[in-house]
Amino acid sequence: MPTASDFERLLRGVSLRVTAPRIAVLSAVHEHPHADTDSIIGVVRQNLGAVSHQAVYDVLRALTGAGLLRRIEPQGSVARYEARVGDNHHHVVCRSCGAIADVDCATGAAPCLDASDDHGFVIDEAEVIYWGTCPECTTAAKSS
Amino acid sequence: MPTASDFERLLRGVSLRVTAPRIAVLSAVHEHPHADTDSIIGVVRQNLGAVSHQAVYDVLRALTGAGLLRRIEPQGSVARYEARVGDNHHHVVCRSCGAIADVDCATGAAPCLDASDDHGFVIDEAEVIYWGTCPECTTAAKSS
DNA sequence: TCGTTAACTTGACTCACTCCAGAAAAGACG
DNA sequence: CGTCTTTTCTGGAGTGAGTCAAGTTAACGA
Numbered sequence: 001m002p003t004a005s006d007f008e009r010l011l012r013g014v015s016l017r018v019t020a021p022r023i024a025v026l027s028a029v030h031e032h033p034h035a036d037t038d039s040i041i042g043v044v045r046q047n048l049g050a051v052s053h054q055a056v057y058d059v060l061r062a063l064t065g066a067g068l069l070r071r072i073e074p075q076g077s078v079a080r081y082e083a084r085v086g087d088n089h090h091h092v093v094c095r096s097c098g099a100i101a102d103v104d105c106a107t108g109a110a111p112c113l114d115a116s117d118d119h120g121f122v123i124d125e126a127e128v129i130y131w132g133t134c135p136e137c138t139t140a141a142k143s144s
Numbered sequence: 145m146p147t148a149s150d151f152e153r154l155l156r157g158v159s160l161r162v163t164a165p166r167i168a169v170l171s172a173v174h175e176h177p178h179a180d181t182d183s184i185i186g187v188v189r190q191n192l193g194a195v196s197h198q199a200v201y202d203v204l205r206a207l208t209g210a211g212l213l214r215r216i217e218p219q220g221s222v223a224r225y226e227a228r229v230g231d232n233h234h235h236v237v238c239r240s241c242g243a244i245a246d247v248d249c250a251t252g253a254a255p256c257l258d259a260s261d262d263h264g265f266v267i268d269e270a271e272v273i274y275w276g277t278c279p280e281c282t283t284a285a286k287s288s
Numbered sequence: 289t290c291g292t293t294a295a296c297t298t299g300a301c302t303c304a305c306t307c308c309a310g311a312a313a314a315g316a317c318g
Numbered sequence: 319c320g321t322c323t324t325t326t327c328t329g330g331a332g333t334g335a336g337t338c339a340a341g342t343t344a345a346c347g348a
Contacts, residue, residue, distance in 0.1 A: 017294060017345055037335075052297050057336070059295090075217050078335065092265045101263040115274050119245040121236045123276035130259050132267035161314060161325065181304080196328050201305070203326090222304065289348100296343070305333085312327070318320095 002030060014066040024048050025059045026083070029069055033082045034091075034100040040081065074100070074129060090127070094134035096141075103130060146174060158210040168192050169203045170227070173213055177226045178235075178244040184225065218244070218273060234271070238278035240285075247274060 002010075007026040011018050021044065028043035029035065035043070041056045060081060063069040067086075073079045074093045080100065090103045105128075113126035133141070146154075151170040155162050165188065172187035173179065179187070185200045204225060207213040211230075217223045218237045224244065234247045249272075257270035277285070 019295065019345075021296075050297095054298080054337085055296050062295090071219070073219050075215070090259075092259060092262060092267060094265065101265065103259045103261060103263075105260075113272060113274070115234075115236060115247045116249075117247060118236060118274070118276075119247075120279035120282075121238065121245065121274070121276045122282055123236060123274045125275040127273045127275060128257060129271045129273075130257070130262070130265070130267045131269040131271060132262075132265040135264035138264075138266055163314075163326070165327080194328095198306085198329080199327050206326095291348090292346095294343105294345080297341085299340105300338085302335105302337070304335095307332070308330090310328085312325105314323105314325075316321105316323080318322105 002027075010068055014068060016062060016066055020048055021051050021055050022059050022063070024051070025056060025063065026068065029081050030083045033084070033102075034072070034080045036078045036080050038078075072100070074098075088125075090129065092130035092132060094137055095131055096133055096137035099134045099136075101134075103128075146171075154212055158212060160206060160210055164192055165195050165199050166203050166207070168195070169200060169207065170212065173225050173227045177228070177246075178216070178224045180222045180224050182222075216244070218242075232269075234273065236274035236276060238281055239275055240277055240281035243278045243280075245278075247272075 004023050004027070007023045008018050010026065011022055016022065024044040024047045025040060027047070028040050032039060032043060037053075037056065037060065040060070041051070041053050044051050044056055060069065060071070064071045064081070069081050069083060070085050071079055071081055072091060074091070077093075077098055082102075084102065088105045090105055092101050092103050093099070113128070115121075115123060115126075148167050148171070151167045152162050154170065155166055160166065168188040168191045169184060171191070172184050176183060176187060181197075181200065181204065184204070185195070185197050188195050188200055204213065204215070208215050208225070213225050213227060214229050215223055215225055216235060218235070221237075221242055226246075228246065232249045234249055236245050236247050237243070257272070259265075259267060259270075
């Protein structure tokens with residue numbers, strides 16, 4: 001797990017000011033991958049005390065824009081954030097409980113897939129979401 | 145373009161009652177693929193006069209559940225609906241203007257992709273979204 | 289240490305979407 | 319055709335993630 005000074009270095013690397021809320025958000029996302037905004041706010045407040053939700057939204061947007069975080073929002077779910085960036089991996093989502101797990105991309109470089117007909121679009125990324133049922137929900141469904 | 149009686153047959157085929165709003169919604173989605181809910185409400189009202197937004201939401205949910213429509217919601221966009229179902233095709237989305245185009249799936253059958261590591265999930269569908277820039281926005285960006 | 293500028297706080301607000309209760313219409317059956 | 323049951327539609331209030339705006343605070347380069 002990276003330390004506060006690691007996060008500080010990350011922030012300086014993208015010319016963002018180093019502030020306590022930003023460190024706390026980065027740390028929270030590293031500790032809780034795929035956490036939604038509300039959970040992140042909760043974790044940040046546990047570490048720092050009072051922080052406005054607006055600040056967290058702001059920080060999340062700044063960090064996402066800077067490429068330090070990635071925002072994912074599967075259908076029917078609120079926005080979630082993860083700290084794994086740059087390796088173009090994908091996600092598998094449970095239809096029943098919404099759990100998310102990472103799936104490595106076979107090629108590793110974006111776009112990892114070519115469209116059969118791109119309609120003239122200039123494609124730079126292929127996002128893949130696998131839909132299915134997680135082990136817990138599969139077990140629960142069988143035993144019911 | 146299918147006619148009202150085609151839509152009626154579709155509805156009966158999934159044991160749903162045939163009502164004017166349903167025909168109008170089906171027709172609207174066929175005419176405007178990838179339309180958002182608000183546009184659909186607008187089109188339906190043009191054809192039928194006053195229809196509550198609640199009725200349209202209800203109809204959309206019923207038709208989606210019955211498999212007559214498919215709901216898509218790319219990040220940063222409101223829910224959209226399309227009438228192409230059953231052929232497991234994908235979408236390319238413009239980062240700049242949000243335009244959506246269909247992309248045929250290479251294999252045609254779900255799931256068209258296998259995950260490298262499924263974490264024990266039972267995967268039934270692989271959803272692919274290509275991100276890029278549409279021809280119009282590419283041209284606009286160059287000329288600016 | 290000082291000034292500039294980015295970041296944070298507070299609080300109101302928007303907008304897609306949902307919930308609810310009652311009214312109306314569709315389909316089934318005699 | 320008329321009645322009954324079930325489903326759908328209406329209108330309005332409510333929910334919740336996320337945004338906007340104005341003023342204050344704090345980071346950091348000079």
